[in-house]
Structures are given as structure tokens and as C-alpha cells.
Amino acid sequence: xxxxxxxxxxxxxxxxxxxxxxxxxxxxxxxxxxxxxxxxxxxxxxxxxxxxxxxxxxxxxxxxxxxxxxxxxxxxxxxxxxxxxxxxxxxxxxxxxxxxxxxxxxxxxxxxxxxxxxxxxxxxxxxxxxxxxxxxxxxxxxxxxxxxxxxxxxxxxxxxxxxxxxxxxxxxxxxxxxxxxxxxxxxxxxxxxxxxxxxxxxxxxxxxxxxxxxxxxxxxxxxxxxxxxxxxxxxxxxxxxxxxxxxxxxxxxxxxxxxxxxxxxxxxxxxxx
Amino acid sequence: xxxxxxxxxxxxxxxxxxxxxxxxxxxxxxxxxxxxxxxxxxxxxxxxxxxxxxxxxxxxxxxxxxxxxxxxxxxxxxxxxxxxxxxxxxxxxxxxxxxxxxxxxxxxxxxxxxxxxxxxxxxxxxxxxxxxxxxxxxxxxxxxxxxxxxxxxxxxxxxxxxxxxxxxxxxxxxxxxxxxxxxxxxxxxxxxxxxxxxxxxxxxxxxxxxxxxxxxxxxxxxxxxxxxxxxxxxxxxxxxxxxxxxxxxxxxxxxxxxxxxxxxxxxxxxxxxxxxxxxxxxx
Numbered sequence: 313x314x315x316x317x318x319x320x321x322x323x324x325x326x327x328x329x330x331x332x333x334x335x336x337x338x339x340x341x342x343x344x345x346x347x348x349x350x351x352x353x354x355x356x357x358x359x360x361x362x363x364x365x366x367x368x369x370x371x372x373x374x375x376x377x378x379x380x381x382x383x384x385x386x387x388x389x390x391x392x393x394x395x396x397x398x399x400x401x402x403x404x405x406x407x408x409x410x411x412x413x414x415x416x417x418x419x420x421x422x423x424x425x426x427x428x429x430x431x432x433x434x435x436x437x438x439x440x441x442x443x444x445x446x447x448x449x450x451x452x453x454x455x456x457x458x459x460x461x462x463x464x465x466x467x468x469x470x471x472x473x474x475x476x477x478x479x480x481x482x483x484x485x486x487x488x489x490x491x492x493x494x495x496x497x498x499x500x501x502x503x504x505x506x507x508x509x510x511x512x513x514x515x516x517x518x519x520x521x522x523x524x525x526x527x528x529x530x531x532x533x534x535x536x537x538x539x540x541x542x543x544x545x546x547x548x549x550x551x552x553x554x555x556x557x558x559x560x561x562x563x564x565x566x567x568x569x570x571x572x573x574x575x576x577x578x579x580x581x582x583x584x585x
Numbered sequence: 586x587x588x589x590x591x592x593x594x595x596x597x598x599x600x601x602x603x604x605x606x607x608x609x610x611x612x613x614x615x616x617x618x619x620x621x622x623x624x625x626x627x628x629x630x631x632x633x634x635x636x637x638x639x640x641x642x643x644x645x646x647x648x649x650x651x652x653x654x655x656x657x658x659x660x661x662x663x664x665x666x667x668x669x670x671x672x673x674x675x676x677x678x679x680x681x682x683x684x685x686x687x688x689x690x691x692x693x694x695x696x697x698x699x700x701x702x703x704x705x706x707x708x709x710x711x712x713x714x715x716x717x718x719x720x721x722x723x724x725x726x727x728x729x730x731x732x733x734x735x736x737x738x739x740x741x742x743x744x745x746x747x748x749x750x751x752x753x754x755x756x757x758x759x760x761x762x763x764x765x766x767x768x769x770x771x772x773x774x775x776x777x778x779x780x781x782x783x784x785x786x787x788x789x790x791x792x793x794x795x796x797x798x799x800x801x802x803x804x805x806x807x808x809x810x811x812x813x814x815x816x817x818x819x820x821x822x823x824x825x826x827x828x829x830x831x832x833x834x835x836x837x838x839x840x841x842x843x844x845x846x847x848x849x850x851x852x853x854x855x856x857x858x859x860x861x862x863x864x865x866x867x868x
Contacts, residue, residue, distance in 0.1 A: 474689060532644075
């Protein structure tokens with residue numbers, strides 16, 4: 313199930329959305345998430361759905377790939393829906409033994425499900441269209457505007473990019489350690505969950521020791537290359553807002569405006585309340 | 586060559602370095618009474634057995650650690666002077682043993698840019714320096730690759746480019762070939778020699794492999810924290826017995842000449858390369 317989660321993966325297609333400045337995408341996604349919690353009727357969800365469809369089409373990412381991202385989280389969605397369906401008090405429309413389904417419950421459950429799905433799809437479009445490195449750069453810039461976090465913006469993004477750098481290295485190492493332990497007769501395939509978890513210890517301990525050694529050596533190498541935190545540091549690649557980013561901002565405000573307008577629609581859609 | 590005055594790049598004056606012990610362990614003298622200097626443009630090899638103090642010495646030269654006693658002067662600046670710490674680290678760049686553990690960024694060119702970014706160099710100039718450094722180590726074609734997709738020798742060349750982009754005057758190589766396969770070793774050695782020859786870069790090369798330093802200007806031999814020999818490769822390697830006693834090898838051809846002499850053959854004792862051997866034998 314873990315490999316189904318598409319959030320955090322990068323899917324390059326070379327579309328306009330891929331080329332956008334990461335900051336634009338982060339801001340757009342933030343605005344989108346905030347709006348997702350502001351809309352209060354199905355018209356709003358319909359409009360959000362429209363935004364998603366348009367963005368997906370422009371991004372050229374296969375719809376199936378995005379839907380696979382939802383599949384990974386289907387359990388959480390089902391749990392939320394079930395809880396909301398049965399636990400909301402109000403006008404009973406159907407009874408299932410000791411459980412009552414209310415009209416209000418039906419409405420909140422639908423809203424919650426849609427909200428979760430739209431949240432996952434929206435954020436995964438951002439990560440699918442932005443390389444992790446760009447995302448880190450964009451986040452560093454955005455963090456500068458958040459009080460308290462601001463002071464650590466550079467350090468946090470440096471940590472993230474080093475983590476990204478070392479994921480493949482450590483994966484390779486895990487593979488090597490696993491093979492080495494297998495050659496010594498370790499068994500990772502059979503047994504129940506507990507014994508399998510126990511069998512992971514001979515992998516984890518050498519992996520941790522080596523990770524710490526790597527961290528120590530990397531820190532020395534960084535110091536030798538004059539690393540001294542974020543002050544007075546310049547960047548080779550600077551983020552620049554292009555025209556396409558300006559257009560995106562206009563579209564973003566149009567989306568916000570449009571979604572606010574939907575909250576004022578008094579005509580009910582499907583649900584009579 | 587013109588009458589160029591020799592300028593001292595690095596001066597090590599009576600340096601002692603002690604790794605402080607705690608309750609369980611005693612303090613260890615990693616280096617004691619070490620004196621030497623390195624001129625601008627020189628290629629100096631430092632050899633020694635494990636635990637001879639080679640790595641400690643290299644870290645002292647780059648102001649990563651500081652001498653317990655004595656002084657290390659880099660380009661006229663004392664490493665004890667914390668004001669000049671960053672100038673010293675920029676002047677004397679350092680390439681480490683493990684190529685994986687010194688690359689910081691996820692993309693080759695970003696990694697090369699890391700040093701100049703730390704120094705606060707303007708963006709456009711960083712771009713130029715990165716391109717130049719990658720060209721020097723012949724890695725331009727890999728500028729947009731990810732480090733983990735490169736071979737060991739290529740990673741090490743990227744690490745060298747990362748130092749070059751800081752425009753140092755001297756590079757300290759701390760066993761840069763120890764973890765590489767023979768072809769990677771050759772690539773890296775060629776790059777190092779090229780830097781010394783074409784860019785007149787001062788090179789301090791710390792190594793286990795004797796064959797890498799037969800062309801050095803000077804060799805310093807360390808044993809148990811002390812300098813035991815110092816001189817030209819020829820004068821060092823002919824002491825086959827003494828070197829073997831401190832756990833060091835000599836170049837293959839030097840050893841062959843040594844054995845031949847022991848068998849009573851009349852042959853020079855300062856042969857370093859195969860060519861010289863062929864010459865000596867065919868005479």
C-alpha cells in the first residue's frame with residue numbers, strides 16, 4: 313500500500329505547471345487548502361472539482377496516477393466517512409440497528425470525504441509537478457514569512473535537501489547490509505510480524521552507525537568548505553518570478569474570489585439543508 | 586623557469602596535537618614536534634602507516650582542528666587566529682577520503698556551487714566559477730546528474746571541483762583514492778597532477794599508495810606522530826628497509842631493484858618507475 317502513495321513523488325512531464333516557480337505553486341496550494349476549508353456547500357465543491365480538473369489537464373499528469381494517490385489513503389477516508397455518518401445528531405433518515413444515519417451526518421460525511429480527497433489530490437499535484445529540490449528552495453523562501461520559523465528557515469531547508477541527497481545512498485547501503493546479513497544466514501522473509509521485526513535489528517543497527525559516521529564526516533566536509541549557516545550566504549540559482557507566475561497569481565485570486573462567491577449561493581444542491 | 590622566489594604556502598612550527606582522554610582512556614599524542622613547510626606550487630606527498638597522524642595533520646592544515654602546542658601558518662595566517670578561520674579554509678581547500686560523505690547537494694552543479702555560496706560570492710560569478718571548475722575536472726557533461734549516479738572516481742572529481750570553485754591556493758588531499766577502484770584512482774590522480782602542473786596549484790597529497798607520489802617534489806614520512814624522513818622520492822624510497830619497518834611499502838620497481846641488488850646485481854637503488862627500470866636493465 314505504501315508504494316501507492318503518490319504524495320511526495322515527482323512526475324516530470326515538462327508542462328507549464330512544472331515550469332512554474334516553486335513559490336507560486338506553494339502559495340497557490342496554500343490558498344487552495346485554505347479555500348477548501350472555507351467552502352460550505354456543494355456548489356463550492358463543484359467549483360473546486362473544476363479547478364482540479366483544469367489543473368490536472370494542464371499538468372499532463374495521467375489521471376490514473378493521481379487517483380492511485382487516493383487509493384493509498386482510502387482507509388482513512390472510509391473511517392472519517394463512517395464516523396461522521398453515524399455520529400452526527402439530527403434528522404434520522406435511516407436506522408441500522410442501534411446506529412442512526414441522519415441527514416446532517418450524510419451531509420458532513422460527504423463534505424469530509426470530498427474535502428479529504430480534494431486535499432490529497434491538490435497537494436499531490438503540487439509535489440508531482442515540483443522536483444524535491446525546488447520544493448525545498450520554495451519552502452525556504454516561504455518560511456521567511458512565518459514568525460519563529462523564520463530564524464531556522466535556512467537550516468530546515470538545508471536539512472531537507474541533505475536528507476534528499478542521502479536517501480539513495482542509504483537505500484543502497486541498506487541493500488548491501490541486507491545482502492551481507494543474508495549471506496550470514498539472516499532470514500527476512502518468513503515468520504510472523506514480531507519475529508520479522510526482530511530480524512530487522514541486524515540491518516538497522518549497522519545502518520544507524522554508518523549514518524552517524526556519514527553525518528559526522530559530512531559535517532567536517534561542510535565546515536572545510538566554509539559552511540557557517542545561512543548568514544551572508546548567496547545562491548547560484550535564484551528563484552525568479554516569470555510572467556507565467558504572474559498569470560498564475562491572477563488565476564489564484566480568481567479562484568479565491570470564485571470560491572468565496574459560492575459560499576453565498578443560497579440555493580441548495582442535493583442536500584435540502 | 587624564472588628566478589621565482591619561493592613563497593611559503595604552509596608552515597608547521599613545532600606542532601603537537603593531543604587527543605584529550607576522558608576517565609577511561611588516556612590522552613593520546615597524535616603529533617609531536619612536527620616541523621615542515623610547503624612552498625607555493627609544490628607537490629608534497631605525505632605517507633605513513635595507519636595511526637601515524639596523517640589525518641590529524643591534514644585537519645590541522647585546514648583549521649578544522651587546532652594544535653595543542655606550536656603554530657600552523659597558512660599563507661601567512663595563523664590557524665589559531667579565529668578571525669581568519671574562513672580565509673584559511675578558503676585558501677587551503679580539502680578533499681576527503683569518502684566521496685559520498687562530502688557531497689552535499691542533490692545535483693552535481695549545485696554541489697560545486699556550495700563552497701562559493703558559503704563565501705557569499707555573487708550569483709553570476711558562482712555560475713562562472715562552477716562552469717570553470719567542472720571543466721577543469723572534465724565533468725561538465727555531468728553537471729545536471731545526481732551524485733549517486735556517478736562512479737567513485739567521478740564523485741571524487743566533483744568533490745575536487747567543489748573545492749576549486751572556492752578558488753583556493755592550495756588543496757589538501759586526505760587519501761582521496763583510498764576508496765576507489767583502479768580506474769577511479771587513475772582519473773583522480775590525473776586530475777590532481779594536472780592541477781599542480783597546469784594551474785600551479787599547491788598540492789598536499791596524503792596517501793597509502795606509493796605509486797601515486799613517485800612524481801612528487803617532496804615526500805614527508807610520518808610515523809607515530811613524528812616526521813621520520815623528508816626528501817625527494819628517490820632519496821626516500823631507496824630506504825626500503827626503514828620504510829618496511831614502519832609498515833610502509835615502496836613502489837614495485839624500487840622493491841624489485843632492491844631485491845636485485847640483494848642478489849648481487851649492480852643496479853641503481855633509486856629506481857621508481859617501470860621506464861627507469863627498463864633503462865637500467867637494458868644498459
